[in-house]
Amino acid sequence: MSDRAEPAPRPLVDGISVSIAVGVVALTFGVLARTSGLTVGKTCAMSLLVFTGASQFAAVSVAAQGGSMAAVLGASLLLAARNTLYGPVVSRWFEHLGRPRRMLLAQFILDESTGVGAAQPAADGPDPTRHNRIGFLAGGLGVYVLWNLGTLVGALAGNVVGDVGRWGLDAAFPASFVALLAPHLSHRPCRFAALIAAVLTIVSVPVLPIGVPVLVGALAVLPAAWFTGPDEDEPVLP
Amino acid sequence: MTWLTIGLLAGGAYAFKWFGLEVLGGHSTATPRSAPKDSGLEGAARLGLQRIVDLLPPAMFAALIVLQTFNRTDDIRTTLTRLVGVVVGALAAWRKAPLLVVIVLAAATTAAARALT
Numbered sequence: 001m002s003d004r005a006e007p008a009p010r011p012l013v014d015g016i017s018v019s020i021a022v023g024v025v026a027l028t029f030g031v032l033a034r035t036s037g038l039t040v041g042k043t044c045a046m047s048l049l050v051f052t053g054a055s056q057f058a059a060v061s062v063a064a065q066g067g068s069m070a071a072v073l074g075a076s077l078l079l080a081a082r083n084t085l086y087g088p089v090v091s092r093w094f095e096h097l098g099r100p101r102r103m104l105l106a107q108f109i110l111d112e113s114t115g116v117g118a119a120q121p122a123a124d125g126p127d128p129t130r131h132n133r134i135g136f137l138a139g140g141l142g143v144y145v146l147w148n149l150g151t152l153v154g155a156l157a158g159n160v161v162g163d164v165g166r167w168g169l170d171a172a173f174p175a176s177f178v179a180l181l182a183p184h185l186s187h188r189p190c191r192f193a194a195l196i197a198a199v200l201t202i203v204s205v206p207v208l209p210i211g212v213p214v215l216v217g218a219l220a221v222l223p224a225a226w227f228t229g230p231d232e233d234e235p236v237l238p
Numbered sequence: 239m240t241w242l243t244i245g246l247l248a249g250g251a252y253a254f255k256w257f258g259l260e261v262l263g264g265h266s267t268a269t270p271r272s273a274p275k276d277s278g279l280e281g282a283a284r285l286g287l288q289r290i291v292d293l294l295p296p297a298m299f300a301a302l303i304v305l306q307t308f309n310r311t312d313d314i315r316t317t318l319t320r321l322v323g324v325v326v327g328a329l330a331a332w333r334k335a336p337l338l339v340v341i342v343l344a345a346a347t348t349a350a351a352r353a354l355t
Contacts, residue, residue: 082298115295225293
């Protein structure tokens with residue numbers, strides 16, 4: 001890996017790639033939701049309205065195990081809480097927008113859209129966040145379309161697909177986050193934050209309820225920000 | 239799952255997104271207050287928050303990778319075959335392969351490992 005070379009901006013290619021990948025994962029969600037007892041209508045309503053991948057999987061899996069409504073809401077919304085943390089990152093790319101448009105924008109804040117946006121380098125000239133913005137929108141809108149399309153197809157296909165594990169689809173989700181993480185790892189404080197987060201999550205997965213370990217992992221930013229010091233170098237994100 | 243549950247999930251998920259963007263993102267609250275520019279302490283606090291926000295995506299992605307790779311309800315064969323796929327995907331990502339290639343390689347590797355074991 002070349003040390004501090006800026007990657008070339010590819011906001012559209014990245015956004016479309018992640019959308020196709022998410023579409024494949026959505027097939028999985030559609031199938032899983034149907035096999036856990038949801039109707040096609042409810043399955044599609046979740047993807048259209050809730051639109052938060054990991055939360056939807058959590059909700060369906062807890063419901064499938066016979067979890068109470070409180071358990072479903074708890075596990076799912078704890079996973080959704082991390083989207084709050086992306087708000088300040090995304091906000092800086094869209095400061096020129098008025099409130100009504102920002103209200104619409106909020107629905108598209110996801111791991112994937114924020115990740116694609118944040119992976120883009122700063123643009124030259126008077127609009128340094130241009131690539132971030134295009135990446136976020138390409139990722140957000142593309143994911144919305146393909147997530148819902150994939151959900152519909154998966155829900156209709158139902159048990160035709162059979163065991164999703166046989167196709168290795170359960171490896172697709174973590175692998176996509178590995179790819180989104182990779183550009184951050186050239187920056188030392190980010191490496192540090194990622195490492196601590198991974199350790200905190202490993203330690204807390206066996207003891208904490210579903211959904212909580214991700215939030216514990218997020219606490220890694222505190223020691224990472226503290227120990228790497230403010231004068232280290234410029235932030236990766238513009 | 240009832241329609242009420244789905245409605246509450248949708249409302250809750252949106253509320254988190256909106257809160258982060260508008261309130262933590264500082265559009266609605268921070269603007270009037272920060273009118274006198276960067277008195278030292280305030281500037282330092284903002285810089286600290288900025289650093290934390292910059293570090294959040296890598297921390298969250300790392301946590302999600304761990305969470306989704308190691309699911310405590312899965313048996314050892316399911317987990318190990320998944321791990322092989324994720325590692326192959328990570329090698330591809332390290333070699334700067336496009337995202338879709340990373341994902342296809344990971345899924346194909348895991349599927350192949352399961353077919354063979």
